[in-house]
Amino acid sequence: MSTDHQQYSTANQSQAIREYAARHGFRIEKTYEDSGKSGLNLDDRDALKRLIEEVQNGTAEFSTILVYDVSRWGRFQDADESAYYEYICKRAGISVRYCAEQFENDGSPVSTIVKGVKRAMAGEYSRELSVKVFAGQRRLIELGYRQGGPAGYGLRRQLIDVNGSVKAELIRGEHKSIQTDRIVLVPGPDDEIDTIRFIYDAFVGQGKSEAEIAERLNGKGIVTDLGRPWSRALVHQILINEKYIGNNVWNKCSCKLKGRRIYNPPERWVRHDQAFEPIVDEDRFRAAQHIICERCKRYSDEELLDVLRGLLEQHGYLSGMIIDELECGPSSSAYRTRFGSLIRAYELIGFTPDRDFRYIEINRALRRMYPDLIMIAIRGIQEIGGLVRQDLFTDLLTVNDEFTASLCLVRAQETMAGSFRWKVRFDAGLRPDITVAIRMNQMNSAILDYYLLPRFEMESARLALAENNGIALDAYRFDSLDMLFELAARSQLMEVSHELGSIH
Template sequence: MWRAATLNWREDSNEQGSRRKAAQYVRMSTEHQRYSTENQSDAILRYADERGYQIIGTYSDAGKSGLRIEGRDGLSQLLEDIQTGKTDFDTVLVYDISRWGRFQDADESAYYEYICKRAGIAVEYCAEQFENDGSPVSTIVKGVKRAMAGEYSRELSQKVFAGQSRLIEMGYRQGGPPGYGLRRMLIDEAGNQKGVLARGEHKSIHTDRATLVPGPEDEIAVVNQIFRCFVDDNQSEAVIAADLNAKGIKTDLDRDWTPSVVRQLLSNEKYIGNNIWNRHSFKLKKRHVHNSPDDWVRSEGAFEAIVDAGLFAAAKAIFAAKAHRYSDEEMLDGLRHALETHGFLSGIVINEASALPSSGAYQSRFGSLLRAYKLVGFTPDRDYRYIEINKRLRKIHAGIIHETVVGIEQVGGLVQRDTKTGLLTINQEFSASVVIARCTQTDAGAYRWNIRLDTGLLPEITVVVRMDQANETPLDYYLLPTVDMTFPKLRLSESNGLSLDAYRFDDLTQFFAMCERISILEVA
């Protein structure tokens, strides 16, 4: 059974009951080998032998950043066990303060240690040159050490950002799918092309890089057709998407086209060869930030263009005109006219009206579509936009199921899917259910995600895909063990506290790691 933390209990038959019992906490991110969990355990064991401790348990976070507690199942489980009294030890041994965490707020690190202290559990740092005995000296040194641990991450973040920016300026691609009409080309450190990377493939050599190259001729023709229809024929994104779907043309992710996907293609400078990065940032594991264009990292002419620069500029000008042409009253007048013409309003009606901005523009300008409807005197009997979103989410759900199955198979896992229920049985060891959580907005403007767990199927794990504010792409993922979920329904907000966000991940890497099969010889 999968648990939120890895607990490896061990008893030494030669130990006498007189030795004090302790648990060890080890953590390794991707730093130097000196911080491997094995090296930490060896140092902690020597410390324990010298101080007369018997280590009876290990809480481990392998491959986890110390910037925040979210995703660190080992530390989360340790704190939960301590707070609920499920411990048989009175001391926690940690290699050093940086292994406890590199929290950007030193008070957060102190708070988690205080949780232990309040429950009568001492925390000792085995490789530090001071005793954590509560004396004024230890308190001062700990404060400095915690600040130094956080500063190390800040400096490292700046160095990594500078390095990534340099690679962008050199024309290399930093993650993400290439996009329709383009492909990722693997390049060695001498600049020689090694071959096109298929979807889901990654480089295996650290010094290799990836860049973008033109894709198949038929896809390039479709991309240029999209631009000409938008610029020359004045077709809306919705009309273009409907035409592509009618012809049976799929996106690069093998999905139907939507107005937003068409809009993203029309506005992405990679099609004229420009490499743009840092539109959004998530530095030091804090909140996602939408950066202004002045902060973007740009490299013009980094790739071979597949769209004429003049055609792209014309599309950009149309977007700019749509964005700045309308005042609030003009937007509402257009909405009133659409209401008179159709008798009702919906996101589809708005997006298919070439004279109107997109439904997203109305939502952004007025806070929500329902508020815009109210301002023009329309009260829908049903939330048509809700119906549209659900229809789109059903297609996205099928795509995510497919990608999940492919990801499991790529790590060597065996997966069986029940075609009726969608339940995944992995390695004949545990089951998983994939649930889409659509984003809704409250009257106060806050975002919420309602989750209904598959209690009838009783999977060991529910993979919750939390959608972004536009309900178009996944925002993050929650891996929820059924054994820890006491209610069939959950309501998530943007921040949910340790009890839920400990299960949050930016992607499905952790889930695929759980599904990976390792041979007995490799384990040995």
């Protein structure tokens, strides 16, 4: 559950499931519970991930999974993702039952149709809720109330009631407890206000740079609101944030339905000017913005990448902080705006971060899927009477001693233009006769299709598949692994044919 109505609380779900189990003669062996977690994707669903993992590795000590209803399995935005996780259980011989639904999950055409509709409705509920929440938050911003996040250095969050009367000052980590209460920003302690004004005076009046200001603050022993030393980036953020002149600005960036974070253009920002008591007068703030704009240079894409290359050569690695600490140069936000993300900019200069947070869960899921796919291929070949050997170190499959095949899972990657690409790398060391490229769907949640790519047709070490590739490549595209099994059968028939020919 996340923040649904009380009828969907985990306690109520548990009671309904236990009553269902008693009516149907089940004994509950284990409970998996994701309290306070969104069902939009698998990222935060640690209990569901643990359940799926136990099912896949064969350690599950149960025969049936009882779920309150279809929406509690997940409100996945791609209904196929929900079906995929259920199919994993079904493939392992473990059934999934929905206790509060009016249909039996028995695989009949009616139940399949109803379940598909329910899955779509569950996803649509989240989309509709997202629109309503956004509209509500927008309205509160336009009324001058603060929405989420810490106040920042020099400011504090003040709690007011529905009539606008002051109730209390919220410290870091505290939240309002009454729905009708609201939060506004007020000036913080005098010493922090003096520091804010010193930053603007030094920058506008004395011509000091952000790095010089940070050095002077650290020299005086002044720390940030988090008790940390000052940096160029922190000083720069204070110089460009409109909250210090009392403006309430929201929706500069957004991340809806657990999707990718995007930076919105100014025309999509939601704002209420002069919502709070200002710390800095507007003329001084505008003067700071003018200085920052004047020193900005319009970089070409290649110039931006050259700056990154220089920073990489200097530091040996890259991060948003390193980019923002550059005295005269583009900020990390400039790279996000131009290339869509910092990761994309890093890719263009050949730098790979130690941790790519966007892909960690995807890569983990693909690694978990891979052994199952190998076993599916082996069993499929054996079921048609073929002989197959698996190299336990490389997973290379040798079929009927006639040809070799290698399976590779290919992740979908979104381009800057919004289309998708699947990058296939051919193993030059193994040199399989056939590379089975298994493409994931755009959400990387389920298999999209299979490309059986013969080595003699592939001239380069890499291949980028698009959504539509033309007859030259799509001739090798299939909806299942059946063609691989047919190749194994043909190979076996050819071998038998040769033997009969020699007897003749």
